[in-house]
Amino acid sequence: MADASARTIQKTQTRSGYNAYPIANTIEVFEGMLGSLEGGYLNHWADGANDVFVGLVLGDALGISPGATLTGDTGASPIPEARVDESGVTLMHLASVAGTPTQAKVGDLVYCATSNTDDITLTIGALNHPIGYMSKFRSATDVDVTLFTPAEMLAQATA
Numbered sequence: 001m002a003d004a005s006a007r008t009i010q011k012t013q014t015r016s017g018y019n020a021y022p023i024a025n026t027i028e029v030f031e032g033m034l035g036s037l038e039g040g041y042l043n044h045w046a047d048g049a050n051d052v053f054v055g056l057v058l059g060d061a062l063g064i065s066p067g068a069t070l071t072g073d074t075g076a077s078p079i080p081e082a083r084v085d086e087s088g089v090t091l092m093h094l095a096s097v098a099g100t101p102t103q104a105k106v107g108d109l110v111y112c113a114t115s116n117t118d119d120i121t122l123t124i125g126a127l128n129h130p131i132g133y134m135s136k137f138r139s140a141t142d143v144d145v146t147l148f149t150p151a152e153m154l155a156q157a158t159a
Contacts (some may be wrong), residue, residue: 018084026071030115036054038052042081061081077115086149088152092144094120108122
């Protein structure tokens with residue numbers, strides 16, 4: 001390979017903070033769940049070695065009628081896709097963040113072993129892939145969590 005020696009204009013696209021991903025075969029995803037890419041397909045977040053956290057699933061996209069069940073079918077044409085907010089959205093007024101939230105823990109990393117936002121925790125335990133940080137404390141049963149973008153999650157995973 002050699003350095004560029006001529007002018008090249010690349011087609012570009014600004015980041016919108018939203019994307020649509022094909023859903024893994026036979027997997028049902030739900031609006032409001034934590035999503036990940038596994039083998040290039042959208043799946044439930046599971047804090048696994050093969051998961052890349054992408055964000056909050058928003059709903060239907062290509063190949064799915066509005067309001068229909070979001071189920072993957074990799075043999076379909078087109079392959080059903082679901083929209084994902086991967087902008088690093090803040091989940092507000094969460095009542096069930098585990099790990100004893102306090103004002104002193106604002107800024108601490110949060111983890112989750114499932115796609116259920118009710119399972120978010122401040123406790124590392126066996127979890128090793130943070131998905132965001134606690135960004136606001138009102139009470140032990142009223143906190144905000146700011147999710148990572150996929151790039152931020154990958155940067156944490158390799159740090």
